């Protein structure tokens with residue numbers, strides 16, 4: 001176990017310091033501790049995120065299994081067996097509905113949908129139970145990064161020296177800034193409203209996305225509760241003005257509007273959670289690692305919640321980094337720099353592909369331009385009608401072939417065995 005930190009000005013040492021205790025940081029601490037590294041996780045426990053759930057696909061499910069979190073997550077989650085996409089843009093040429101089913105790629109489910117807060121709760125319990133991890137619930141004020149070593153200075157003056165720093169401190173990462181890694185940021189004229197709903201008719205473990213001119217309106221299945229057999233979470237992208245207007249509405253009127261958007265397919269809607277609102281933006285970084293530091297999660301990629309990619313990508317960052325650093329002597333600069341060059345190459349490809357894919361789909365919806373509509377429509381028709389292409393799209397979505405780290409390779413159940 002890592003030495004305990006003494007207060008104020010005192011210094012401790014660790015192998016790996018993970019900055020930020022969001023979902024990505026918690027998963028990173030568990031992954032590195034699992035590989036035997038003395039791990040220190042520094043960050044305050046995240047506050048609840050209203051109405052937010054995460055859909056985690058097969059690769060992430062396997063990773064959660066490897067971390068020993070899957071059974072507990074599954075008990076709180078709903079399986080997502082299919083994703084149905086419906087073009088609701090009223091474009092000139094009708095586009096067929098597209099359904100991507102797990103059974104087409106011989107999986108029981110594409111993934112699971114779980115409340116963000118419950119996922120954090122499960123990971124946090126595991127972190128607290130793991131003797132190789134020291135959790136320090138504090139902010140990091142500054143970093144010292146040089147070739148020979150790395151250190152984090154906590155807000156209360158404590159100093160922690162580490163062989164390596166995993167920065168999971170979110171989109172405004174202090175670690176990234178101190179390392180001097182450049183970012184490119186942009187915004188979309190959209191807000192996502194998030195909430196949990198109960199409804200009249202079953203979702204059949206299927207996620208349904210209506211692609212509208214203001215962005216996707218996506219219902220993702222949630223598990224039944226004693227008093228509510230049919231539940232879903234909603235991620236609804238819209239203009240800033242519409243978000244303001246909808247949030248000011250009496251709750252009942254908003255529920256009617258949601259039912260209307262869902263074409264009454266799920267019957268009457270009842271909002272059962274607080275409503276979250278998140279401004280949409282994008283961010284990419286010039287490099288994913290530098291010196292003795294690597295970026296994971298929203299420190300190195302941000303994009304709108306379309307196709308449920310964000311945390312899935314973050315968990316791939318973590319699993320990939322763990323893979324690249326496996327059997328590397330962290331004190332050997334040449335070995336470390338070779339491993340990080342590999343990590344950077346992988347992340348450029350994987351993150352670039354997802355960020356650009358989400359950007360193109362989002363802009364193609366909100367900018368009504370006939371050639372773009374035709375291209376989007378033709379792509380949907382191709383995927384809907386060509387079985388091999390559709391199966392390739394499903395596989396790439398849930399189990400990406402480009403980068404599939406060790407901890408994501410073994411089907412759930414086999415992971416902890418070997």
Ligand SMILES: Cc1cc2nc3c(=O)[nH]c(=O)nc-3n(C[C@H](O)[C@H](O)[C@H](O)COP(=O)(O)OP(=O)(O)OC[C@H]3O[C@@H](n4cnc5c(N)ncnc54)[C@H](O)[C@@H]3O)c2cc1C
Nearest residue numbers: 020022023024054055140169170297298305308310311312
């Ligand atoms: C509406 C919406 C729906 C989404 N749905 C999905 C989905 O279905 N599937 C999916 O895969 N992804 C989804 N995402 C994306 C996913 O939620 C995010 O990618 C994920 O939450 C990011 O986690 P993170 O740990 O990287 O960042 P964060 O959650 O931002 O965590 C960063 C942590 O670092 C801490 N921190 C910051 N500064 C410091 C410091 N100086 N010292 C110490 N700690 C610090 C913060 O307190 C925070 O706890 C969605 C996103 C949105 C907005």
